[in-house]
Amino acid sequence: MTEPGSIKAQLMPFVMENAQSKGINQVSDDDSLTASGIIDSLGVFRLVSFLEETFAVRIGDEEIVNDNFESVRTIEKFVAAKLAAKGEKAATR
Amino acid sequence: MKHSEPDFEVGIIGGGPAGSSMAAYLAKAGINCVVFEREIMPRPHVGESLVPSSTRVFKELNFLPKMEEAKFPHKFGAAWTAASDAKVYDMDFGGVSADCHVDVRFEERDQPGVAQNYTYHVDRGKFDLMLLQHASGFGAKVYEGVGVTGVDFTDPNHAAVKYSIGKKEMSTTCRVVVDASGRKTLVGNQLKWRIQDPVFDQYAIHTWFDGYDRRVMAKRKETMGDFIFIHFLPITNTWVWQIPITDTVTSIGVVTQKKNFAKSKESREKYFWECIKSRPELYEGLKAQGSQQIRAFKDEGDYSYAMRQLAGDRVVLVGDAGRFVDPIFSTGVSIALNCSRFAHKDIIGALESGDFRREAFNTYESTIRRGTRNWYNFITVYYRLNVLFTAFVQDPRYRLDVLKLLQGDVYDDAEPAVLTRMRSIVTEVEKNPKHSLHGFLGDLTANAFAEAHSD
Numbered sequence: 001m002t003e004p005g006s007i008k009a010q011l012m013p014f015v016m017e018n019a020q021s022k023g024i025n026q027v028s029d030d031d032s033l034t035a036s037g038i039i040d041s042l043g044v045f046r047l048v049s050f051l052e053e054t055f056a057v058r059i060g061d062e063e064i065v066n067d068n069f070e071s072v073r074t075i076e077k078f079v080a081a082k083l084a085a086k087g088e089k090a091a092t093r
Numbered sequence: 094m095k096h097s098e099p100d101f102e103v104g105i106i107g108g109g110p111a112g113s114s115m116a117a118y119l120a121k122a123g124i125n126c127v128v129f130e131r132e133i134m135p136r137p138h139v140g141e142s143l144v145p146s147s148t149r150v151f152k153e154l155n156f157l158p159k160m161e162e163a164k165f166p167h168k169f170g171a172a173w174t175a176a177s178d179a180k181v182y183d184m185d186f187g188g189v190s191a192d193c194h195v196d197v198r199f200e201e202r203d204q205p206g207v208a209q210n211y212t213y214h215v216d217r218g219k220f221d222l223m224l225l226q227h228a229s230g231f232g233a234k235v236y237e238g239v240g241v242t243g244v245d246f247t248d249p250n251h252a253a254v255k256y257s258i259g260k261k262e263m264s265t266t267c268r269v270v271v272d273a274s275g276r277k278t279l280v281g282n283q284l285k286w287r288i289q290d291p292v293f294d295q296y297a298i299h300t301w302f303d304g305y306d307r308r309v310m311a312k313r314k315e316t317m318g319d320f321i322f323i324h325f326l327p328i329t330n331t332w333v334w335q336i337p338i339t340d341t342v343t344s345i346g347v348v349t350q351k352k353n354f355a356k357s358k359e360s361r362e363k364y365f366w367e368c369i370k371s372r373p374e375l376y377e378g379l380k381a382q383g384s385q386q387i388r389a390f391k392d393e394g395d396y397s398y399a400m401r402q403l404a405g406d407r408v409v410l411v412g413d414a415g416r417f418v419d420p421i422f423s424t425g426v427s428i429a430l431n432c433s434r435f436a437h438k439d440i441i442g443a444l445e446s447g448d449f450r451r452e453a454f455n456t457y458e459s460t461i462r463r464g465t466r467n468w469y470n471f472i473t474v475y476y477r478l479n480v481l482f483t484a485f486v487q488d489p490r491y492r493l494d495v496l497k498l499l500q501g502d503v504y505d506d507a508e509p510a511v512l513t514r515m516r517s518i519v520t521e522v523e524k525n526p527k528h529s530l531h532g533f534l535g536d537l538t539a540n541a542f543a544e545a546h547s548d
Contacts, residue, residue, distance in 0.1 A: 034529065041533040045484035061521040064529050 007055070007076050007083075014050050015072060018043055029073040034066065044069065051075070057082040099251040101127045101234070102444055104267035106241045106254065106280070108134065111412025111429035112273030113225040113233075117154045118437035120231035124444065127265065128233055129256060131240035134225055135218035139299060139393055141344050142168060142321045142336045142423040145199050145212045146501025150430040152206075156227055163223060165213040166319045166337040171423075171499060172196035173483070174310055175325040176372055194312065195486045196320065202496045214321065214337045214344075215426075243283055244270050244408070252407045269407055269440055269449060272414040273429075276393075280408055281400045281415075290397035292473065292537055295419045296354050297396065298365050299334075299346030301388040302379055307335060307343055309378040321423060326371045328353065329536060330476060332421070333368065333375065342387070345369075345379065348420065351394065362390050396420075403461060404454035409436050416465050419472050427501045428465065435460045435504075460504055467503040467512060474515045476537045478522060478530065481515055 019027050019038045033039040039047055047069065048059050057079065068078040103119055105112045108130030119126045151157045173195050200210035229235050245253040245264065253264040272280035281287045310324060311317040322335035331349040338344050347368045354364060370376045378384065397418055403410045412429030436457040443453040451458075475482045485491040494511035503509070522528045 039529075041480040041530060042484055042487075044529045045480070045488070049488065061518050062525065062528075065525065065527040066529055067527065069529050 007079050008072065010054055011051075011072065011075060011079070014047070014054075018046075027072065029076075030071050032070055033072070034070065039069070047075075051079060055079055055083060057086060099266040099268055101125050101265065101267040103127075103269045103271060103440060104252070104254045104265055105129070105233075105271040105273055106244075107273035107275055107277075107412075107414065108132075108225045108235060108237070109138065109221055109273060109275055109412065109429065110224055110426045111275070111414065111432055112271065113221065113228045114150055114154065114430050114433040115271050115273060115411060115437060116228035116233035116235075117156075117224070117231050118433055119440065120228055120233035121154065122437070122441055123232075124441065126233050127267070128225065128228065128235045129239045129241045129254060129265075130225070130235065130237045133238050135222040137388070137391070138217035138221060139297065139346070139391070140420065140423075140425040141217055141338060142214045142334070143212045144423050144427045144499065144501035145204055145207055145209075146503075147212055147427045147430050148204075148207045148209060150434050152208075153434065154227065156224070159223055159227065160213060163219065165215045165220070166339065167211040168214050168319060168321060168337075169200070169211045170196060170198040170317070170320045171323070172311065172317060172320045173323045173325065176327055195483050196312065196317065197486060197492075197496050197499060199496070199500060202493045202500065204500055204502060207500075214319070216338050216342075241274070241279060244272075244280055246407060269409065269443060271436070271440070272408060272410045273412050275413040276417060278398070278400070278410075278414050280410060284405065286401040286410075288399050288401060290399060290418065293397035293419050293476075294351045295330075295348055295396040296351040297346050297348045297393040297420070298354075298361050298390055299344060299393070300365075300386055300390045301338060301342055301344050302384055303342050303387045305343045305345075305379055305384040306381065307337060309374055310335065310372075323421065324372055324375055325479075326368055328368065328371060331368060333372070334420070335375075348396075361392055365390060402451070403458045404439075405451050407449045409440065409454050409457065411436055415461070418465075418469055419476075421472055421475060422468070422499060424468055424501065428461075428468070431464065431501070431504065432457075432461055463507060464504040467498070467506075467509060470508070470512055470516060471498050471503075473537070474512070474519055476535050478519050478534055480530065480533055481518060485511065485515065 015027055022037050024036060024038060027038065044064060048064060051057065052059055068074055102124050103126040105116050105126060105128045108128045112128055116126055116128045151160055175194060225235060239256050241254055241256045243255045245255060251266040251268055252270045253266050254270060255264045257263065278287055308318045310322055319337050324333040324335060326332060331353060334346045336344040347365050369379060399416045400410055403415045411432035413425065415432065439454045439457045443449050485495050491511050494509060498509065522530045522534060525531065
C-alpha cells in the first residue's frame, strides 16, 4: 500500500514534463491526456515504462486502455489498484 | 542406352546479385555453371542499399577487397525521420507518429562472422557488373544479352533452359536450374507458383540527384550523411528513401500504395514532387542551387508477391524470383545474396548424391522461408503500428534485438522473441477498440497477421 497522494506526487512530474514539451503548462486531474496531445502514441509506451519502473508493477498489453490512461485521475486509480493487487498477493504468499 | 551428359551442371537464369553470387559460390566449388543474363551489363537497377548480413557472403566469396576498391559509400546506420510539424496529424497520417525520429548505428551490435561495422550503398549498374565479373573470374560461364523464355522440365534426366538468339530457338541442358530472374519471376510464373501478396500493394518511383546536400535531413550532420534515410510523409503508408550513391550523387525514391498513385490521376513525375513537397526541407534541398536531377524517373510495380514453393524437382528460386514485399528495410540485395549462401550447399549436395527432387533443397527452402517470414512480419508490424517500431528502437530492452533484424540476421530463429512481442501487442491493439493505441493503427489491412501467412 502507498501513502495517500503519493502516486500522484510521483506521476505529476512525468505528466508535466510531457505537457510542457507540448506547450501546455497546466494539467488538472480530469483533463484528457490523449485528446490534448500530452500523451501521444509514443508517449503511451513511455508512460507504461515509467509506471512499471516507478511503481514496480507489470502492466499487461490489455490494460493499456483509455479507461485507465485517460487522465491523471484514472492513472492514479489504475496504479492504486495494481499496487493493492500486488500487496494482496504478497500478503497471501 | 546411356543418356548424354548435360551441357552444364547448373544453369542460372539472371545475372543480378542472386544469380551472380550463386554462380560465384558454385564456380568457386569447381562446379560447371552458366549464367543467362538478358541485359548487357552494366544496366541501372533499383535496390541500392544493403544490410550488414551481406558482408558474410562477400567474405566467403573473397569479394570484400573489391567492394572497398570500388569506393562504394560505407553505410554505418539508418535513420527514420518524420515531419516535425504537428499539423501532420490533421492529414491522414495513418499509424505513423509525428515524433518518430530514430536512428541506429550498426556498430551498436556485434554480428557473428561480420568483422566490419558498416555495409554499403551501391550503384547497382557497377555493383552487379562487378559481382558477375567476379563469378566469371571463378570460372562461371556468362551469356549476356540472352533472354531466357522458359525451362523445359519434361526430360527426366535434365532440365533445358530455352532462349532465342536472333530467330533461332536454342536450349541448354543442365542438372539443376536456378531461377534468379528477379521480379520477372520466370519459373514461378511458368509453374504457376506465384501468389500476389494480400496485404501490400506497393509501388515506387525514383531517380538520382547530383549535388543534393544529404545532411539537410540529418540530426547529427557530421556523422549521419552517409546513413540511409527513410523520410515519412504525411500520406498514409508512403515514404521516401534517401540513399548515397557517390559523394555527390543521391538516389531518391517515393514508395506508396499503388491505389494512392492511381487515385492522384497526376503524371508520375508530378506525384513524386507532390510527395516530396510534403517535407519542405527535403524539397528545398533537392531544388537547391547546385542540386540537379541526373536520371529520368523510373517506376517499379509488382512490388508484392510470394511463391507457393521456392524449390521443385531440378529447380531452385533465389532472390526476388522467390519473393518480394516492400523495400523499407533495404532487404532486397541482402536476401538475394543470402539465398545463394544457403542454396548453393543444397545444390552441391544434390549434384553429389544425384537426387534432384525438391526434397534435396529442403534446408534452403526452410531456412529462407523462416528468414523472409521474419522480415515480412517485421515489415507488417512496421506498417500496421509504426509507433511500435519507434518505441522498440528507443527502448533499451529491445533496441539490440531490433537492430539484429535491421542487420539482416533473421535466419536463425523460427521467430525472434522481439518480433513475437511486437506481434502480440499489435494483435491486442487490433482486437481492442478501447486500447490507447487503437487509433494509431495503419490502414494496411484490418487484421495484419490473419492474412500475413501466405506461406
